[in-house]
Amino acid sequence: MRPSIRNEIKIKEEERANTLFISLFFITVILYDVYRFIISPLIDPHTDMILLNDTSFIIPFILIYLLEVSLIPISRWYSNKQLPYVTKYLFFIVFMVSSLMTEIFHYVGTSDVYASGSPVELFFILFSPLFVNKKFYMIVVGGVISKYAIMGTLTMSPIVVLPILLLLLFSVITFIILNRFQSYLDTIVESYERASHNEKLAAIGRIATGITHEIKNPLTSLKGFVQLQDLEKTYNPKYSRIMLQELERLTIIVNDLIVIGKPQSTHLKPVVIKDCLEYVVNLLEQEAERKQITIYTSYPEERLQVMGEDVRLKQVFLNMVKNAIEAMPHGGEIRVSLLKEKEWTTIQIKDRGVGIPKEAIPQLNQAFYSTKENGTGLGLMVSYKIVEDYHGKIDVQSEVNQGTTFSISFPTLSQFSADTVVKLSANQGNYHMK
Template identity: 40%
Template sequence: MQKKIFSLDEHQIFLQGPVVVFKWKNVKDWPVEYVSSNVEENLGYKKEDFLLNRIKYGDIIFEDDLIQVSNEVSNYSLSERNMFEQEYRIVKSNGEIVWIYDYTTIVRDENRAITHFYGYILDITKHKRNEEALRRTEKLNTIGEFAAGIAHEIRNPLTSLRGFLQLIKNGQIKEEYKDIMESELDRIESILNEFLILSKPHLTQYNKKDVHVLFKQILPLFETQATYNNIQLVTEFDLDELMINCNENQLKQVFVNFIKNAIEATSNGGVIKIECKKEQNELCIRFIDEGSGISEENIKRLGEPFFTTKENGTGLGLMISFKIIEEHGGTIQVESQLGIGSIFKIKLPFC
């Protein structure tokens, strides 16, 4: 018995699918010259309403997205590209607003002038909803991690304070208790202040500054501590001005944090070198120490909230530093070897 062979009409298969094809003119509101037959099934509009110019393609774009879509089309049109991709919202015939992915091909005449666009659009609303749900979940997880971290960090000094208060109630009053209690309260305040810096949005004012000047102001703060720990602070700066657009106080906070960390890591004495050089049109600042080093596993976690390799650290200082450098358009890279030392490298754009 001979098997029956079925021939598949690719065009029909395409028209039964979710991708709707439009061809519109490159004039105001984008009147439609062609639309695939599945437009009614997918968007609810009748094909003839587009072809008879009752509805133009610009009419179905959600009004809040129309300016953005128009600007993007104009920008892409000025380039030599022959296609581009967009994501925006359109309004179906029943009033439902849906997200679409639009793959657009540009049609040009013999003079390279744009005459038409072909758009292949696909409803991605479910995908967008899943993305938003994932973002909400990640945000809740982050809040949970922060809350757990703060509770853990504050619980330790609170436990200590409760213990000393109990001793005082029992009549055991010593002057040294007051100093310890004050120190623990300062620690709680420091943790909360660092958390507020991370969580509070604020407008930052940027000014042109020479990095030489910033280091000249902060390095004397560490001279006594470095001498006491048998550490030599060495600087190697380019002689030319190294001007960057920055918030002076924020960058000082980052530099102070890195120098402080380097001194704490170099507990057995040694050299801490700070380099400031111009490299490939960027400012490159290196903090090089001969300390204990950081394992490869821990390097990957640097900048995470409440992750620290220090006994009394919170991890928030480094996290704030990463955030500040990112807001300045820069990057931080870390190289380290256990028992040899670490290099923290900051790259920042010049003015």
């Protein structure tokens, strides 16, 4: 587990523990005070009703309550500062200091026999294992026992030996619980780290498979055109041009896989979308024919342009059309259309294939997610990222066994004013007009 993630989990767990700790603290304090100030005098006639008879005694308790309540916003402030660990120490120190001062005020200099103690002290000791913090545990145990030792010394009362022994007994029990919690947590962390390591190895395997898948397509094209050149025994400029473009696409694919998910410089220039689509259709036409698939195209007379990069846009369309071909193992038709819709230029790639379940559509842009049996999910992920980099959007409409329509929309070139390009440069990467 990475340190940042581990710290984040610890902070969240500490905040949850603090919420429970503060709630139980006030419940324990209030119930104890209700019992000793109200219930006990009512059931024992020999006990004075301090609330009515001794206002000088009750005023300090009111002040203590106000002080303890004021710790709630303070603890929230520390939580907002990512320091929730301070809360438990604040409550313990405030309670112990106020408790010690109150008992000194009540017993020292009087003839009253020292007979005090609070279940809140036991609450601190018994609750300390839930924080799984030995430092806090030692402070709590040492602080409570020190209070009784101080009061025993000031009042010259040997009776404090009994509560100290009881506290030591409870401390031993809570120490055993604390060690058990720590052992469980260590085991869980170790198991998680081992699982995380195995997951990383599996991810490396998936990445390797994905890289192979992405690079295999242009390599297959290169191989095919080299074989055609060899069969024809002559130089064909068209084949050479396509092979050079495929080599360039290989470079782009490798770069995308290296820097995916990281900010990168993007060089925008006007791109004629029809030219990109015709290139992709010509490239995949033979493969489609072998699988008894017909590709129909529909382009407007207007040469629609968008701001982007020629090779990357071809990669997007190639991924989409190739996915459409693979979605129809028994043949069919693919319709590639180019439309202008107000400020958007939209490319629609429609197939009549197996379709995509509706619940899977939102996950198509995630790495390693694929609806195909041998798919890697990298092709669509890279496509989504390229479209996003060019401030475009992808809409997917699909029905199982009916077909799928991918609509890729980009702002039309006329929408990219000089101010827009400057804004893009400030917001995302380095955009340059050519």
